[in-house]
Each structure stands twice: as C-alpha cells, then as structure tokens.
Amino acid sequence: MTGDRKTRNKRGIKPARGKTTEKAFIGLCLAAVVLPLVLLVILIADVVIDSAGRLSLDFLLSYPSRKAEEAGILPGLVGSVYLIVLTAIMALPVGVGAAVYLEEYGRKGWLANLIELNISNLAGVPSIIYGLLGLEVFVRTIGFGRSILAGACTMALLILPIVIMASREALRTVPNSLREGAYALGATHWQVTRQVVLPMAFPGILTGSILAISRAIGEAAPLIVVGALAYIAFLPDSIDSPFTVLPIQIFNWVSRPQEEFLKNAAAGSVVLLLTLLILNSVAIYLRSRLQKRRTW
Amino acid sequence: MQTNPTGKCSKKPGKATPIRERVIEFSLLGSGFLSVFTTAAILAVLIYETAGFFSEVSLADFFADTQWTPLFTDKHFGIWPLVMGTLLTSAIAIAVALPLGLLAAIYLSEFAPERLRKVIKPALEVLAGVPTIIYGYFALVFLTPLLQKIIPGLAGFNALSPGIVMGIMIIPMISSLSEDALQAVPTSVKEGAWALGASRLSTVFRVTVPTALSGIAASVILAISRAIGETMIVAIAAGQQPRFTADFRVPIETMTAYIVQISLGDTPTGTIEYNTIFVVGASLFTMTFVMNMLSQRLARKFRGKYEV
Numbered sequence A: 001m002t003g004d005r006k007t008r009n010k011r012g013i014k015p016a017r018g019k020t021t022e023k024a025f026i027g028l029c030l031a032a033v034v035l036p037l038v039l040l041v042i043l044i045a046d047v048v049i050d051s052a053g054r055l056s057l058d059f060l061l062s063y064p065s066r067k068a069e070e071a072g073i074l075p076g077l078v079g080s081v082y083l084i085v086l087t088a089i090m091a092l093p094v095g096v097g098a099a100v101y102l103e104e105y106g107r108k109g110w111l112a113n114l115i116e117l118n119i120s121n122l123a124g125v126p127s128i129i130y131g132l133l134g135l136e137v138f139v140r141t142i143g144f145g146r147s148i149l150a151g152a153c154t155m156a157l158l159i160l161p162i163v164i165m166a167s168r169e170a171l172r173t174v175p176n177s178l179r180e181g182a183y184a185l186g187a188t189h190w191q192v193t194r195q196v197v198l199p200m201a202f203p204g205i206l207t208g209s210i211l212a213i214s215r216a217i218g219e220a221a222p223l224i225v226v227g228a229l230a231y232i233a234f235l236p237d238s239i240d241s242p243f244t245v246l247p248i249q250i251f252n253w254v255s256r257p258q259e260e261f262l263k264n265a266a267a268g269s270v271v272l273l274l275t276l277l278i279l280n281s282v283a284i285y286l287r288s289r290l291q292k293r294r295t296w
Numbered sequence B: 001m002q003t004n005p006t007g008k009c010s011k012k013p014g015k016a017t018p019i020r021e022r023v024i025e026f027s028l029l030g031s032g033f034l035s036v037f038t039t040a041a042i043l044a045v046l047i048y049e050t051a052g053f054f055s056e057v058s059l060a061d062f063f064a065d066t067q068w069t070p071l072f073t074d075k076h077f078g079i080w081p082l083v084m085g086t087l088l089t090s091a092i093a094i095a096v097a098l099p100l101g102l103l104a105a106i107y108l109s110e111f112a113p114e115r116l117r118k119v120i121k122p123a124l125e126v127l128a129g130v131p132t133i134i135y136g137y138f139a140l141v142f143l144t145p146l147l148q149k150i151i152p153g154l155a156g157f158n159a160l161s162p163g164i165v166m167g168i169m170i171i172p173m174i175s176s177l178s179e180d181a182l183q184a185v186p187t188s189v190k191e192g193a194w195a196l197g198a199s200r201l202s203t204v205f206r207v208t209v210p211t212a213l214s215g216i217a218a219s220v221i222l223a224i225s226r227a228i229g230e231t232m233i234v235a236i237a238a239g240q241q242p243r244f245t246a247d248f249r250v251p252i253e254t255m256t257a258y259i260v261q262i263s264l265g266d267t268p269t270g271t272i273e274y275n276t277i278f279v280v281g282a283s284l285f286t287m288t289f290v291m292n293m294l295s296q297r298l299a300r301k302f303r304g305k306y307e308v
Helices: A002-011 A020-050 A057-061 A074-105 A110-123 A127-141 A148-172 A176-184 A189-218 A221-226 A246-254 A259-292 B019-054 B059-064 B080-111 B114-129 B132-150 B160-183 B187-195 B200-211 B213-229 B232-237 B255-264 B272-306
Strands: none
Touching (some): A020 A259, A020 B080, A020 B132, A057 A074, A074 A189, A110 A148, A110 B272, A127 A221, A148 B019, A189 B132, B080 B160, B080 B200, B080 B255, B080 B272, B114 B160, B132 B232, B160 B213, B187 B200, B213 B272
C-alpha cells in the first residue's frame, strides 16, 4: 500500500538489487495475472460469437419454443425483473437495518457478537443450501408454493449477508467526529444515525446493494431447488404465479442435445452479461458522483 | 442529551430515552436477528429431513456403500460417489487457482506499480462476478472440445473441464484475500530482511509469505469451500453419473449437481428418493461449514498477530 512505499523511502532502507531470477519471477507473476484475464476475454468473445444471428428484438420479446430459431427469453426476463424487485424490497431494508445495529448500536454486546458470527457463517453457505431452506420453509411449511414470492424470499436470505457486510463497510467509513458533533448539538442516537451517518454512508451502501443484487440476477441453483420452472409459456401475473428466470432459461437450453439451442443459450448469456455490466457501471457512476458532493 | 461527566463522547444516549428511540433500536436488532433465525432454520430443516431419511436407510448403507443409485430399482444409498465427484472437481479447481491466485497476490502486493495494481485488482474481481451459468456454458461448449483434442479419451462430460473453469472463477478469492494478508505484514519485518542484504525475491519467500501463511491458508480454504458448494458449472459440464472414481476424463456427478438433477426431475415429493436431496445437502453443509470455520479461525489468528 502507499504507507509501505512512504516508510520505505523515508527510512531509506531498500532491498538488495534484483538479479535475473527476480526478473524471471516477476515475469511469471505477470503471466499468472494475465492468463485468467485472457481467459475472461476468450469467454466473453466465445458467447458473443456463438450468439451471432440469434440476438434480436424478437429474441427478447418471444416465448420459449420447441423451434430454436423462434424461441425467446421474454418470460425469463420478466420473471427475473419481478424476482429482483421483490428480493430487493425484502433484503435491502433488513440488511441495512442489521448493519446499522451492528455498527451504530450494539457494537460490543454478546448479541452483536452472536449476530456477527452468524452473518460470517451464512456468507459461506453454498447457495444451493438456501434453495433447500426455501423449499422446506417457504414452499412447503408457509405454503407459498413454487411461486415468485417463495423464490424472492429465498434470494433475499441469500443476499442478506452480502448487503449487511457491504453496508457495515460503508458505515465504518463515516468519521466519528461527525457523530460526536451531532451529539454535541443535542441530537438523539437515532437522529444522528438517520440524519448524519446514513446520508454519509449512502453511496457505499448503494454500491454494495447493487453488487448484491447483481449476484442474485446471475444465480440459478437455489431457484431450481425452490421450483422455478424450466419451460414457461406465459408471463407471471402475480407474486403467487409460477415463474422462470433468465439463468434457468439459459440452463434449460444448454442442457438440450440439439446444437441449435446452444446458440440461444449463448444469446441469453450475452443479455445476462450486458445487464450485469450496465448495473455495475451504474453503481460505479453513482458512487463517484455522490462522493463528489461530499464536502468535509 | 447531557454532557458526559468523563469528558469522553459516549455514543449511548442519556437515560431519558424516548420510546421512539427504543422501538427503533429494537427493530434494528430484529433485522440483525434474522441472520440467527436463518442459520437456525437451515440447521432445523437439514436435521429434520436427515433424521427422517435415516429412519428408513441405515447409517451403514449410507457410509459403507460405494454406489449411489436411489432412482434405480436396485437402490443403493452410498454417499461416496457424490463426495468423490465433488472432491475431484474441487481438487482440479484448486490446482488451477492456488498457483495463479498466489502468484497474482504476490505480484500485486510486492511488485506491481501502484497504477497497474489499481487496474488489475478490479479486473480480476470481474472473474468472480460472471454468472456461474455462463462459466458452465464455457466449460461445456468451448473448453471440453478443446481439451478433447489434447487428451484422448476425454468424454463430453468430465470432471476436468468444469474443474478448470471453476478454478478460474475462484482465483480472485485467493488473490484478493492473500494480497490482504501479504499487505498486513509490517514493513519493519521486511526492512529487517533488506537490511541484512536479502534481495526482494528472497524476502518475499523467506519472510513475507511465511509470515502471512495463516492468512493465505485461510483464503485457500475459503476458496475450496466455495468450489465444493459451486453448482451450475458442474451441473452443466460434469455429467450426471455418480461414480466412485478419481478419473477426471469420465462423467461424474457432484453433490450439488445431484440436488439440481432431482429438483428438475419428476421424482414425487415426500418419497425417500426425493428426500435424498436434503441428506446430500446436509453432507454438503457439514463439509463447507467445517472449512469456513477453519478458515475464519486461521484468519483471526493471523489478524491477531499483525493488525495495527
């Protein structure tokens, strides 16, 4: 980090001059960095090339079909939008609330420790396990059935640890002096949190939330377990409706033996990648814009 | 709020807390508690369904058999073929991700110019952001045909191709967490080595990496756990044939892929065949839970030593 470099210069201690082995090692390191990035480029190029000729407005606006050329992703797209909106409505307030509790309220208590331990554990639970949880609790016990609502509840639990961790990170960057200043003016705990801390942390929370939602958009495994359908020829009309999402539609096409459907899978993948690219760019743009407005 | 007699600014409000403040604090605590409920619910679901399963299938059949054929007329419930498939793909993934991720971490932390570092780090993170379904497509449609030209006898579904792709996916996990660990090694420790005349390279290998070792190990274990739980890549490209083998050229099935297979199939719910997904899920959860715990313990040990 920068601190490293500064101290090194100040004290004037430097490592012995590098030999050829050092140069060779740096070359090896560079190769290790470049190789995965090259593979990423190949991956993107591969899906884009494979999707050639299939990606069109018709593809976005058609229903799946037994004929690969006529099939489209409309139910998947609409299903994904419904699901993500519902997931965000459920996960974001709760996630930010939990983060505020951990950072601003119960910092050192045993309750906070228990919650913290749980969050770090949940972050490491495989996504398919959340699918099993959703199947048993939301689909069967509560009785939502194999609906968008059950899927969104499952997804909300899945991204909750990500939202909480990102929001905590953002809350931690708010300087303590600002809180102390507000307290000195007689503000209550919640007033300080609501009017000083949260607005300051907002850009960070927003970016973290968008990243968490990106994760949910690309996720297929838990929804397959919860019971999203692979083939669907209608649009969901309510939160109780059966549904599919874009990644599951892609999975369905990949698993078919006919080559023609692989083209559809590639075209669907391009749509998915573009959506994520746009979302992430928006996140980066918003963060830099909102941060510029800060004056302290 | 009154001033604090000690002069320190306390964060706690005074005694006369309005009801409103109490209610808010309580609901925030409730939000936090949802994570505790989630953990409890996962455990309850897995334990309940697993208990139901073992009332019909004996533990010996589960742990001592090497065949997994719950859907056949001749039913066998030996978990080992699925565990083997999972370990095989994960081992291949780590064989790819460990050297590349570690070298990348060393480069970023010790050698890379600041400007380059700022570009490479987020670029590597993109690898973890690509949806796994697209990695699966890439493994099946691009990498497997390519590998088939090099490796004779490689089947269309195999452990090798999804393993490699999974390895690429978890590189950023190892590189970014290991870089954090390397960065946390105090400069004074490195300067000690430099003052003794060590070159940058020998400082890295004899001082910095060994010092950060528990942090690096934590990142690797976390990456293994991620590979074990990864689903779509293996569901697409590794096949659906539970097989007790270490041969990476033939179709196998992982624990996660099995859960997907049953979820998509027409197995009636409530049957013992269907309930196997919870038992497999419980085994998967146990494996990842142990690894995550180990990783956290190592990370804490490391942080305790060097965090300034």
